[in-house]
Amino acid sequence: MGCKVMGITAGRKNSNSEYLLKEALIACEEAGAEVTMINLRDYNILDCTGCTSCTKSMSQGKYTGCVLDKKDDKKKIMDVMLAQDAVIISAPTYDLMPCSTYLKFAQRSLSYETAFLETIGAIEHKDRVAGLISVGGSTRSWQSMALEGLQATMFTIDMKVVDMLLATRVPGNAQCLLDDELIARARKMGENIMKAVATPPEERKWLGEEDMGWCPNCHSNALVLGEPQWDGLYYPIECQVCGAGGNLEPDGKGRWKFVIQENGLLKDRTTVEGRAKHLDEIGQTQGGFFADPENLKLVNERKQRYIQKTFRGID
Ligand SMILES: Cc1cc2nc3c(=O)[nH]c(=O)nc-3n(C[C@H](O)[C@H](O)[C@H](O)COP(=O)(O)O)c2cc1C
Numbered sequence: 636m637g638c639k640v641m642g643i644t645a646g647r648k649n650s651n652s653e654y655l656l657k658e659a660l661i662a663c664e665e666a667g668a669e670v671t672m673i674n675l676r677d678y679n680i681l682d683c684t685g686c687t688s689c690t691k692s693m694s695q696g697k698y699t700g701c702v703l704d705k706k707d708d709k710k711k712i713m714d715v716m717l718a719q720d721a722v723i724i725s726a727p728t729y730d731l732m733p734c735s736t737y738l739k740f741a742q743r744s745l746s747y748e749t750a751f752l753e754t755i756g757a758i759e760h761k762d763r764v765a766g767l768i769s770v771g772g773s774t775r776s777w778q779s780m781a782l783e784g785l786q787a788t789m790f791t792i793d794m795k796v797v798d799m800l801l802a803t804r805v806p807g808n809a810q811c812l813l814d815d816e817l818i819a820r821a822r823k824m825g826e827n828i829m830k831a832v833a834t835p836p837e838e839r840k841w842l843g844e845e846d847m848g849w850c851p852n853c854h855s856n857a858l859v860l861g862e863p864q865w866d867g868l869y870y871p872i873e874c875q876v877c878g879a880g881g882n883l884e885p886d887g888k889g890r891w892k893f894v895i896q897e898n899g900l901l902k903d904r905t906t907v908e909g910r911a912k913h914l915d916e917i918g919q920t921q922g923g924f925f926a927d928p929e930n931l932k933l934v935n936e937r938k939q940r941y942i943q944k945t946f947r948g949i950d
Contacts, residue, residue, distance in 0.1 A: 637667060637669070638667070638829075639669050639671070639720050639725070640663040640719060640720065640828060640829075640832075641668070641671045641672065641673075641716055641721075642657070642659065642671070642673070642723045643672075643673055643675065643723070644656045644672070644673070644675065644742075645724060645725075645727065645733070645734055645736040646725060647727070648675070648676070649808075649809060650676065651723060651727070651770045651805050651808075651811040652669075652770045653674060654811055655768050655811055655818070656725040656768060657672070657827070657858070658821040658822050659821045659824040659825035660825060661777060661822070662823075662824075662826050663721075663723075663828060663829055665824045666825075666826070667829075668720075668721075668829065670829065670833075671715060671719075673712065676736060678686040678711075678712065679707045680736075680739050680740045681706060681707045681740050683737055683745065684702065687745070689701055689702075689746035689748075690745060693748065694751075696755045697873075698757035698758075700746055701743065703743070708739065709743045709837040713744070713747055716792075717747065717763075717792070718762070719763060719767070720763060721763060721764045721765065721829075722763065722764075722765045722767065722794060723738070723765070723766040723825070723828060724766075724768065725767075725768035725769075726768070726769060726781075726785060728769050728770060728777075728778045729803070730780040731777060731778060731779050732781055732784040733784040735783050737785070737788075738784070738788070744788070744791045744902065747780050747791065748791050749792055750793065750910050752912075755759075755835075762795070762838060762839075763793070763794050763795065764796075764831040764832060765789055765794035765795065765796050765880065766797065766798040766828050767785040767786065767789075767798075767799045768799075768800045768821065768824065769781035769785060769800075770802040770805075770811070770866035771802070771803060771805070772805065772806025773803065773804065774803045774822070775801060775803060776858065777887060779856070781801065781856065782799050782855070782856070783802055783855045783857045783875060784874050786799075786855060786876045786877075787876060790904050790905065790910060791916075793907070794894050795840045796825060796841075796853070797825040797831040797839060798824050798828065798843040799839060799842075799843050799854065800820055800821060802817055802820040802821075804816070827842040830842060830946045841854060849874070850874040850877060850879055850893060851879075851893065852877050852895060853874060853876050853879070853905055855874055856876035857874070858872050858873065858874060858875060858883075859872070859873050859874075859875045860872065860873075862914075864879070865916050865919065866915075866916070868902070870899060874893070877905050877909075878902045878903060879893075879895045879900055879903060880899040880900075881904075882894060882896065
């Protein structure tokens with residue numbers, strides 16, 4: 636099938652994340668995909684400066700890109716990545732979450748905010764799917780934010796996650812090669828990706844394990860206690876990743892399940908409509924702050940206490 640699939644890894648050279656990704660990509664290539672693969676460790680990616688000049692101009696209907704576009708390799712990679720039909724990401728788990736090499740790359744995607752750019756007519760909508768692989772030395776317990784951390788980076792660039800794989804207990808270099816089941820599951824991810832690409836976008840569904848994670852909406856394994864949101868919306872329990880809201884209920888088998896309530900997907904971050912609610916929030920909180928000159932005056936006055944106060948640093 637003529638389609639484009641890109642693999643992006645952030646793992647050690649010739650080790651677990653690379654090999655599991657390659658196994659998935661081999662399945663894609665065998666099914667006819669044109670495959671590209673990169674390891675982020677080979678590229679220069681700078682930290683987001685937090686200037687928000689990208690979104691400020693978007694809010695005025697202009698696309699100015701990122702102030703770092705000419706200073707590192709992010710744009711070069713994104714130009715290829717956003718032309719793909721599917722992307723598979725694989726990242727090692729460091730301190731329970733995706734390693735910083737990946738996060739640094741992903742957190743530079745604000746200037747590619749697809750919902751904004753489509754709204755102002757700067758880009759055309761393109762449907763893409765994604766598969767995510769997290770690789771760690773431990774079990775799920777010590778990788779508790781690994782896939783969830785990767786998922787959280789998919790919203791900005793509007794990638795529909797159709798499969799996820801948590802590779803556990805492979806601490807050693809290339810140790811995954813001893814686990815035939817794991818390699819087979821990585822291959823299955825490639826097959827699932829190709830299946831999703833061949834499905835009309837509106838019919839694309841989750842193809843991973845049905846019982847993966849608490850959340851029936853995004854399949855994350857992370858729930859948090861809800862508290863009233865900026866607009867008063869309250870859910871007793873929320874999915875940490877997609878924001879689905881509901882409560883825990885007995886599943887009849889002595890365990891608990893997360894049941895999404897009727898209006899529980901109002902702010903589903905995996906959808907453009909759900910993310911638009913966050914834009915309303917930004918408009919109210921950030922917009923309200925900047926719009927009132929009294930606020931800025933007061934902040935400037937109060938700043939002085941902290942600007943003048945300094946502590947010993949490290950030479
Ligand atoms: C700084 C550091 C932190 C790590 N933290 C975790 C962790 O929190 N949980 C875990 O399961 N593995 C952790 N690991 C183990 C790696 O995830 C593991 O070695 C993995 O195989 C690396 O993937 P790679 O071979 O593709 O580079 C850590 C490794 C390093 C170097």
